[in-house]
Amino acid sequence: MSNPTQLTPDLTIGHLPCHHFQVSAATPGQVVAERFEQEPDLPGVIITHESQVLGMISRVKFREQMSLPDRLEIYGQHPIRALLDFIRIPPLMLSENWKVDDAVQASLNRHKDLIYEPIVVVMENESHLLLDVQTLVIAQSRLLAQANKVIQKHRVERQKYRAIIKEEQAKFQECNELLKSQQRQTEKSQNLPNFHQQAAMVKQAEELAQMNQRFVRIAKLISSEGRQAFQATFQGANSICNNTDKILGVGKAIANDLETVNRTSRTIREAIEQVRHLAVQVAVVTNQMGSQPSGLSQVSLEIGRLASKTFELGNQMEQIASRFKLRVHELTQAARAGANVAKSVTIKIDRAEMALLELEELIAEKDLPSPTAITEPLPVIKSVTADSLVKDIEHAEVAVYELEQRVQQQDSSQYLIQKIQQALKAKKP
Incomplete structure (x- = not known):
């Protein structure tokens, strides 16, 4: 699982914490079940065949099938591909350059039963990682919180600048009144006839x-x-x-x-x-x-x-x-x-x-x-x-x-x- 970097508006899903769990199509289902037991944080497993991704089975769907009677005996000894063919859920595969907001929008656009299915992240080196939707949503919420902090900061600064502008306007009005008063005095003094005017x-x-x-x-x-x-x-x-x-x-x-x-x-x-x-x-x-x-x-x-x-x-x-x-x-x-x-x-x-x-x-x-x-x-x-x-x-x-x-x-x-x-x-x- 990769470590997240500093949260910025340009953050992509390739910078978020992802899981690497990938097996071949011939791997028995019991091996996958044991791995899920050892690592509770794994959101699912990627199934490949000759470096080609055949699909993805999430932990939730795997446990749903294995909890049914006689399913462990059927799929535990057989290749994992049999369970993949039975579930037939197409995975959501996104490039690592997708932004967090766009990835959340793509995930929410899926069927309501598939909204929380993990996302397969395609890296630039053609490797594949699993991104939990919860991690994606948390990253988006942090980004929103950070944006709210920036907005609040700008609001405070705006209020501060407004106060400064009002103060300057009051000073300008005072100077303007003083200038008008001086002009009136000057006009009065000019209206008085002096020797040259006479x-x-x-x-x-x-x-x-x-x-x-x-x-x-x-x-x-x-x-x-x-x-x-x-x-x-x-x-x-x-x-x-x-x-x-x-x-x-x-x-x-x-x-x-x-x-x-x-x-x-x-x-x-x-x-x-x-x-x-x-x-x-x-x-x-x-x-x-x-x-x-x-x-x-x-x-x-x-x-x-x-x-x-x-x-x-x-x-x-x-x-x-x-x-x-x-x-x-x-x-x-x-x-x-x-x-x-x-x-x-x-x-x-x-x-x-x-x-x-x-x-x-x-x-x-x-x-x-x-x-x-x-x-x-x-x-x-x-x-x-x-x-x-x-x-x-x-x-x-x-x-x-x-x-x-x-x-x-x-x-x-x-x-x-x-x-x-x-x-x-x-x-x-």
Whole structure:
């Protein structure tokens, strides 16, 4: 039987006390019984044949069979293999490297009648030993007891460390309270104005006074700029009004010219009708007479006069159209000039408004009172805004563009003259 070593969590069954009792299969049963009588601690016997383990018979199973009537006479003189064949209990064979906990678990997993059967331990040198289950359980209980001692020791140490941590936390809390108290005292001492702070406050007050004066100057400048912008607005409005009057005069002149063009067009239509009538008469006379009579010469003369009159009317219409185009151009230039003036006024007003907004933002940012030097409010002038003026000018430009298109459509005097000439040439006998 081997001696156990120091108990550790990695303890294996090869380190536990084991028994060495091994016989061949031909050994009589009486020899085994005598050996059990001599060594009461033997848990069983290993039966081999030619170095091969055939099985294992425990002391308990051996005594159960031998206590029966006539069994000692039967199995005492016969080989032990006969009893092994009769019992037929497979042994639990484990390697010596099995841990104690695993071996106990394997032993308990057997049938309840076989739980306390000895375990056959296979050593590395291929020898076989018997391990009593009681020895295995005792080793496990010792391991558990040792583990409990370690756990209790750790618990005691944990309680000790907890006490130390609480003590340190109390010290930290005390230091923290002391630090907060010192900070409050420091803040109180800093809130008391000293000489340097008073000097800084005086300097800051002087800077505020200088800034106030600067605001006054800026306000005056902005007031001046605002008045100039409003004056420019009045001038621009007057210019736009004058241009508007001019546009109205040009429009009236255009209307008169258009009336003349209409009358001329009606005269041309009448002349064309006469030319057509004469052309028809010439054609009829020509067909009735083989030679040209004196009356036909009179008709040709009348046709020539009508053609001359038509040319004169065409020239007159061209002159009227030229004057019409010139006046339309003047009207367009006047409208564009008004638009430019309105845009300039808008830009100046925007600049003045931006300057006023910057001043208001600066005053709001600094949170300062309004300067006392400016007591008069800026004049508020109720007039037409620049945006509405620009829209009116744009509408005027659209109207001028439409007039130009109408002029282009009505400028057809040359085309009418060409048609009359073609008709005369076609009807000439």
